[in-house]
Amino acid sequence: MTAMSILKLYGLTLPIFLVIDMIWLGIMARGFYQKHLGGLMAEQVNWGAALLFYLLFVAGILIFAVLPALERGSPWHALIHGALFGLFTYATYDLTNLATLKNWPAAVVWVDIAWGIVLSASVATLSYLTGRWLG
Numbered sequence: 850m851t852a853m854s855i856l857k858l859y860g861l862t863l864p865i866f867l868v869i870d871m872i873w874l875g876i877m878a879r880g881f882y883q884k885h886l887g888g889l890m891a892e893q894v895n896w897g898a899a900l901l902f903y904l905l906f907v908a909g910i911l912i913f914a915v916l917p918a919l920e921r922g923s924p925w926h927a928l929i930h931g932a933l934f935g936l937f938t939y940a941t942y943d944l945t946n947l948a949t950l951k952n953w954p955a956a957v958v959w960v961d962i963a964w965g966i967v968l969s970a971s972v973a974t975l976s977y978l979t980g981r982w983l984g
Contacts, residue, residue: 850919854983858915861983862976863907869968870903878964885954907972910934914973919980931973932966939965 850858874882883890913934918927943958 850916850980854980855911855916857983858976858980859907859911861979862911862915862972863903865975865979866907866910866968866972867903869971873964873968878960881960882957885957906938909938910969910973910976914969915976915980918973918977924974924977927973927977928970932970934973935965935967935969936962938969 910931914927914930917930918924939962943961946953947955947958
């Protein structure tokens, strides 16, 4: 893929990630996180930090899952490596919190890691299909 194609793919992958994650955070799991982390949650989202996370995370999905899958012509590679990327990244965050923060809920650890796997695998697969469509 050319640099321009990769930038186009990134630009199309970012909203895919945002939509899926916002459905999870804003609708499906909102009550779960509020119940378990309510006292720790900020009153206002730090949108700068959130935006930086999303920009970096989508780049990671592309670098570690989607682009290698496109080179191989394998949607399974995108799915599996996307899932692994989600596992490693979300487990790093959640297990570090469990190890270092007082009263970090174990339920959040396992739900959040599972979500990271599903989210990253889904985004990687959809991005792979988008990349194939782009040619």
